Amino acid sequence: MAASLGLHIYFRGLGLRWPLHDQDDVQVWTSDHALVVTLSGELIRHLVQHHLTGAILGREMASLVRKPPTPLPPRIDRERRRLQRRSRRQK
16 A cells, blocks of 8 residues: 555544554453553554455455366266276276
8 A cells, every 4th residue: 555544533422533643552451440451543544544444355366266177077887887897897
């Protein structure tokens, strides 16, 4: 992806959208109100770009892979098989 992404923090309950800048910090908390990690806006943008680039490459690779043809059912020549069985039993 050549273009830089513009990320926004969206507050659903309030209907507000806030742009996430590279110098902003995002704190990740547990449900017990313990701080786990603080991530920079720049890191989050890079992670999202990396994920989207990987998804695009994966989709392109999947489109290049040829699906194997379905095998044709074997043609059964009953008389020939009967003769082969008979010749094996005689040996």
